[in-house]
Amino acid sequence: MLLLLLCACAGRCEDSPPKYETATPINNVVQDPRTGRIYLGAVNAIYQLDSALQFQHKAMTGPKLDSRHCTPPIPPTCQDAKQTDSINKLLLVHETNGSLVVCGTLFKGLCSLVNLSNIENQVYYSDGKGEKTYVASIEESVSVVGVMSTFPEKDDNTPVFLVAKGYGSQDSAKLISTRILQDYKDLVVFENIAEASSVQANPFVLKYLHNFRLAFREGSFVYFVFSRTMGSTDNKNFTFISRLCEKDIHYYSYTELQLNCGPENTYNKVQTAYLASPGKKLAQHLTRSSKYGKVEPWDKVLFAVFSDDEDSVSSALCMYPLKAINKALEDLIGACYGTQGKINSQMAVYPPYISVTGFCSTTQPELAAKNPCGADFLTSPLASTPEFALKAPAVHEKKGLLTAVAVAVENDHTVAFLGTSKGEVYRVHLSNTSAAYGSVLGESTGSSVNKNLFFDTSQNYLYITTAQKITKLPVQECHLKTTCEACMKQNDPYCGWCVLEGKCSTMSDCKGANVTNGWLWSPDQQCVEIKSFVPPNMSSRKTQQVEISVPSLPVIEDGRLQCKFGSFSESNAVMERSMITCALPEPAQIPPTPDKQDYVEVPVKIFVDGKVEVAAGTYNFYNCRAAMRKAENTPCMSCVSSNWGCQWNIHNHTCSDNDRSIDGAHIVKPQQGASCPLFEDQVPSLIPVGYKTPIRFKGKNLDGYKDKKLKIGTELMKHTEEPVVSEGGSQFRFDGYEFAYDKDQTVDVFFYVKDKDTDKKIDSTLNVTLYNCSLGREDCSLCKNADPKYQCVWCDRTQSCVYLPPAQLPHLASTYSFCYIVKLKQCQVSPRYGPLRGGILVTIKGSNLGIRKQDITRITVAGVPCVHQLDRYSVSTSVVCEAGPVDPAKPHSGVVEVVVEGDKKGTSIVSFTYRDPKPEKVQPDKGPKAGGTVITISGTNLDTATKEDLNITTFGSEITCKVGEYRPVKVPSDPLPVMVKYGKHTGMEVPRAFQFHENPKVERHFPDSSFVCGGRVIVVTGTGFDLIQKASMRVLHSATEDCPNLPNHIEPLQDAFSKNDTVLQFLSPAVNGSSQIHCLRAYIFLDNVRNELRPFNYHSDPIFDELTKKVITESSIISVTGKGFSKAMTAPEAKAFVGDVECQVTTLQDDRLFLDPPSTQPKARSKRQRRDTSSDLLELLIKFGNGEWVVGSVHYERKYEVPLPIIIPCVVIPMLLIIAISVYCYRRKSQQAEREYEKVKHQLENLEESVRDRCKKEFT
Template sequence: MAAAVLLLSLVALASGLELVSKFHSPQVTNNFALSAGEGLLYLAAVNRIYQLNWELRPELEDVTGPVPDSPLCHAPQLRETTCDFPRTSTPNYNKILLPDPEQGLLLTCGSIFQGLCELRALRNITLRAVPFPVDNAVPSMLNVAANHPNASTVGLLLRGPSGDTKLLVGATYTGYSSQFFPWNQSIADHRFENSPEISIRALNLTASEKLFTFDISPSDDNIFKVKQSFKARHRLGFVRAFQQGPFAYLAMNVEPAPAGKENRPSSVLARICLKSEPRTEPRKLTESYIQLGLRCEGPGGVLYGRLLSVFAESENIFGIFEGKNEAALCMFPLRSVAQEIRGARRGCFESQDAGEVTVLDSVVQGTGPSCERRNAKVKLQEEQLDCGAAHLQHPLAITRPLPAVPIYKEKGLTSVAVANVSGYMVVFLGNVSGHLIKINLDADMKIINKSMQYLEIASGQPVHHVMEFDPMDPTYLFVMTSHQMTRVKVAECAKYRSCTECLAAADAYCGWCTLEGRCSLQKECQGSEDSAFWMSPNVGQENMCPAMNSIPNKIDISSSTQRIILQITGKLPILYQMNVSCDYGNNIITPAVIDPDQDSGQLLHCSFLPRDQFPSFPPNQDYVTVSMALSVGGNSIIQHKFIIYDCNRTQNMHPKNACTSCVKSRWPCSWCVSQHRCVSSASQCDTIAQNSTESCPRITATSLTPTPTGVTKDYTLSLLNTNITEGPKLECDFGTEQTFPAKWLNSSAVVCSNVLLYTSERTQSFPINLQLSDHKGLYLDNPSMLSVEVYNCASQTPDCSSCLGRADLGHHCSWSESSMSCRLNSEILSISYPYTCPAPDIRKIDPASGPLLGGTLVTIQGRNLGSRFSDINGRVKIGEIECTPIQEKYIVSEEIVCMTGESPKLLTDWVSVDVNGGGRSKEKYSFQVPEVDYLSPDFGPWAGGTRVTISGTNLNIGRDVRVLFNKTQECRDLVRTQSTIQCTVPPMKFLPETKVHICVQFEKKSCVKEELFFKYQENPVIKSMDPRSSPLSGGRIITVTGERFDMVQSIMMGIEKKKK
């Protein structure tokens, strides 16, 4: 019911990240892969595969589905097979997409035909590299990928030392007893025998008859297949396969059994050894297979169990783990993984009861159900600890997971990619709403807070769990969402305009290119291998930014400065023998001379600007700034500013305090008393120049009584630091066109004679200054800004009380009954003392009502309401209830503001002021009781903004009314009538869904009603918007869906256009 504003962003911008190019897929995307040598990107979507160039412009497209298919049927490519089940139109979801540049092929495997793979030409995806399957193919050669859209598959190409190529595949089991298997009476299952969860398959095009076979005889040694009895409670969901050094890794989740006690998945990292030395035969998969859990756990035992995305850099593995309410980023060092694996193999070899490791008896291909104690004198070799051996127990599982603490947590994280840049770990995170987040981690894996940056990739489209850096230029990142492929530049260094700004941003990609004077990527800066040429953004490095000091730095305009010395500080290459110059702008460039005898080579000399090329001084300013850039090879590398100052302009800017302003100036100026001039050097003065304000000739503070208008008067002024014999001729300047003579009384006083000043105002202040008679515009200092008050009794004095009240101001005024006006005392022939003014005339009271408890400020307006505060203090009442006047709000004769006292009962009576016989108001004031009945509506969002109405009676009485929520927050924009109060509910942060008390408070007294409540609820949320685009001419109807819209009272929708 609160007002809602919907801002629809058309183009997303972010600091430090730039969306360079994108490709939109009408179909839901599945996978993407890069082939750097060809400069091609392959994008696989449902029923489509695209070949894009590096800028994501489409080159080729091929249709991959839908096709007639059934998960209960063998692939139709198998000869002499039949199927008794109907084949229906089935979409093809890509499961594996792997380019193999050495063989010139692109491997694509889909969910149709039991996970069949195709071998496409690398440069033309519409062509086949080789025909497949071969005539004598068997089901196991075709059943490669998972055959269900929601079942996971990962693949990794393995290149052997002899050049042979293999394919490592991890595929979720989709056969009988799995959640993916369609129920049927005949139990036709082609997956169990032909589709192991993990396998290594042949992929040499030169031996096409062996393509996708398990390659080793016996083949069971090159597969990892869970026993049928364990399938239900050992369900593997694969996340990613990757190679790091001589090892292949499989990141996966072990899903809990549907009816089991454990309801959380566990994250697992499996490692397979790819080394073949010193053996000649290929290594068997299960022989080296070992797995360990990855446990991402926050404070308080908060567990993030499901692995969503994983990325490996040279030393660490980063993963996104999903928890109950949010996802977390955790990091696992590869050296810790290696240590755990070595310790586990050693333990299984040395002890039959190795508590930290067990043999996987759930796998068909294993040596036995437990570890076996061997000869204690035999020690395992390094290779055996890393890769196992045929005579050692296998495959193994480490029972204790490797722990890690979350580095970063946020709702909806889906993807991670990491780069090691300039000593930082730069982490890129994708989320469900289509945004990319960039954070920098220091050496301790702590987030550098100021480095976080955001970019909208595709609003509302989840980011795919795999992101890849451009292998030819790692400063670009390829990001895929559900319908879009995007190329993102990971840093916008040029937006940082200074060295300090560049390094303080703590963006690991950006450093300061010293000899080019710009923030750049390291590869963009010439000579960047040397830290003096390119400064990396290490913490505290901004203190080493190139800078320079000049001698002199402040230059007197009257000096004859011809050369300046520049001292270079900060990190910078040696400038000696480089083309260095000083650039003053406007094509004024002078060569810099570098002293070769300087060890650092960083002390320079430059010619200064000629006098006729000084810039003009701005108005009312005694200095001008000259900008200069130190240039190397035509590039400005350091900016510097000089100050040219003018002491004479300092004096002219402050003529009434010239001496004080001169000696207090930030420039080295002195005051020459004899010449009454501000000089930049003592040599310019014929006497001793003064440098202290205490020595300045000046007028001292003098008390001057108010003077009636049109009356001639003499004013005596006290002086300091003057001499009657040497003092200048002076005249008195009152700010009018006329000046008056000043006569010296003694060495410290002058008198302004026969001064006649006029004013038509009630009172007017005239400044008094002493001007040098022979030098118009030059004055003695007047630091106290001495002035004289001139008053006019007749002006703005409408009644007797206001006239007599002026006596307290030193005004000699009296009330003339004959003329009914205020006159100067001397103008009235006869005055009888004490003179009594007429009784008060009360013309208006406001407000006319208030609460019984009092506290209401009542304003009383009229005439003759006392001549001074003492006249009315304690003399204002409402009936018999006292109303206390407030002195600072009292206006003589015209207005009284008083605070009502408490009334014991309902009362309506006149307001009286007991002065000069007393006066009474024409209208009565009422003491009343306000009452509150109910509130509507009584609920709204946390964000506030709900317009509520409080109903009752007498709600318009008094002056100050407040509506407080939860005793702290005030209801805004309050409007009230006799029966209602309307106001806007304030926001309430971090408050659970509960009722808060509302206090209606009159004159800051107690609450009117205790049982009045408002319930804060969760804010309305927008879930979707359709359509998401419109022609520039507009006219589209946009439908927005969401939750809790019943709280919205009014809706405004705006389209916010942002520039790229």
């Protein structure tokens, strides 16, 4: 198990970017340019990683016993000394002696030197040298920057570093200092070697609030980028860059230049900056702007990100060529030497930190050239006045806060990588119109990207640091795009389409990139395309060669090109200039023409070396035979009007390819549809259902059908066809059909005409409208409202609307009705109750209620006039009126009457009653001031009027409605009355019924992430939740600059499943994983109160690998691999099932998790497991919230269990046999031993007898 855990710690997904996470927040990051090693300065620790972010060494820097009030080393007598965290303030690579400068907040800001090869080996540290060696700040919020330099001493350069830091209440007052890195004369390591009171004195540091963001060395100068105030009371920040001569130990040359970003210095506070070369294209753009003079590709440009000073809701990127900065600084110094600080008669220079008169009083211009690094008579720093700030336009703007910038040049184009306060990094192509492109790098973690954003030594990877993690990501992902279109869509300056290799790559990774059109740059948005074909199309009955124009194809040698049509024809191709000649497929190979089409599209692909597709398109093979079928009733016109130049043969009724050799009156040539035989101009054009109506029509161009018998038909009558009768000349008729149709009031009927002998269709545009009077006209008024052209009338006998033939008009009065009877439908008066003061709308439904709104002459309810609402009238079926007030002394109940023009009256069966409602009680009686509380009002007669009259949620014996927002300041409010309004004039009040309280407050939430599958338990804590009736978690799409609106976006929502006054619990809603998940924002809705959960991030669902170890043994653990596990899940939350038995997830890492399977094999399988699978196999299911993944099937190791009756004989019998054999062997051995004993005994006796006899003989 230990071995598995070790393997898990070392395991990585192949496509997972290198990253390293620290236990504490990261403050600073630096890279050793020689080795590529990365050093992280974090709280209480320094980390050493290799270039792949593999851990090498770690040095602890805290916590240690320290006190702000005691001088290090901290003595035992220091009373307020306590264990204090060490926050890293500065990391610098000291290449000369292979050490790393490390400065932190402990011990007054002391520094140390550690070995670059192994930071655990300390090169130098001393805490007993006193205040002169205090370098950094003890306060976390104070910014500190530094840069390596040298101090010229005779013929030797002594290594030093310059440090700039803001104000700290208990720090040294040195704004800028030069610290030595080796003992020198009387100076010790880290002691300040330069004394310059102008920037190392007390009075100014607190007043100006310096915030240093970058220090760098270029040429013979050292630069610092920072923001500060002007020392006035408004505390508005301005951005400056200051410059020092590297050899100026007295800081005489210290000069500040104000940098303005955006119009009117909109973005006034610098966040960070990056120095890089602009590249050829951007240099040309800067030169053309004529603001900075000529800028060369190898010059240096300062790329800085700024924010507005107020609330940092917007940011921008601005660029300043270093040449322009230096020129502006030299102009300031020259003005001070030669023109009393003025440029063009306007004051350009002032002393920023002191108030003196006669400053810059000299008029000796030559001094500037003689003393480029100042002189001792310039005793104070210089600064530009606001009017002479160096101004730059915002080349890129963004809502939100930018916190990091890094710039790289690829193929003469410049790309800026911008980090945000949300933990994302995106890319901007800097050009004439700078724009962001591609996907977002990094993760939206909610923590800012560290300002130390930089590339690896190859410039191919970017190191992104957030709160406790550093990640190494490629600057481009060209290879992930597999088509030219996808490659172009990126707009990535790094990428292009490698034509002859058929891949998206960088230029350096494309072998044919040096050939014209061999590598197509992504921002150009141009793939290799087939521009045209010669001929543009071909008959499916012919074949020949085709010339294909491909302008953007590189020159390719003969023998390497092939053309492929579909999957059925392939041939070699020849290229001449940009034209490729290929052989078309044989007619037999061409696919059949699809239905409803007269051509077939065949894919055309051009290959290099038979495997790399370089261009694709479609070629059309047309079929004139199919062209005549596109419009079945007009085959001739369909044929000759097609795009393919087809001709029509009247004699044989065929459509064929245009053939100039065939001519005659029976041939209709292409685009001559007016010469086609045609039947048209039918009379009448309206036909009623159920009546056989003769139809007359005309014919033209019918010379080819003289003496032919014709017939007519329509699809509506299926196979019933009628003869066509010629009336002479161009006039024809047929007797018509008696149609039956009841699906719609009207329908268009198209007729075809055929040659009776050949059954071939002749072109016909005959079309009539069939109509049904009875459909949708159920009463007399609706019938009378029909369009007069239909000749519909109401029949009293059949009580239906019917068509009346003109011949029956004289009998109209005796048979057909003029709609005398007005009928009101039973129970169709709504509402049936109204307040005594009226003012409510009453809807009355019936029939024959007129055909115009003006037909309604009078309406009464319970004998009270009711005002007709003309705008809500529906023909014949419905009227709406506003009830008037009733005299309390008169009867309050009665029928509803409607009088229609002609004094025709209808009376309702049901009654309308006047009564006043009496609301009495309100529940609940309190809610938040934001409103949204749904209250229920109970009482007597509350179901008076209608729901619309009250504008409420639920209407009946109890009334339900939602409370609005309470705007007065006093909270909680006094008990307030609840007013129920019925219509315009009636309001009933419940006194002291409801009280508003403070809105609920959300204080914190955890966890702060979820997978897109949702289902993770989110706990929200706060106060006042008992007031809330409905708490829900909703996910909205943030419509920002980089998150455009999504059409038809559904807002996922989950209601709280647990609630009390201080804690809410939700299951995170599932969201669409294909949408832009970095644009999703999570909100808690508490009735009308809305709170955004910050931070809260959605992550793509994890990916699980197929399970490799599938056998479960005793005491074994299961290891599941994949990636993205820990982004939004922990081991206690994760669930795993073997079969239907849950097992514990013991360890969860980002790319691996471990779980303990059940000790015995589960008897039941998973419900989703198929019954036809092996009974021994059990599904292993991993569940993260709503997401479920079956990662494989497992089975338990077989154990052969023998029944006890078999075990006993199998054990006892061999045991008895062994004992018997042992006894037998023992008896054999014992008998043999006795025989041997007797034998020896006899031998001894014989020997004894022999010796005795010998002795006797010798003695005698």
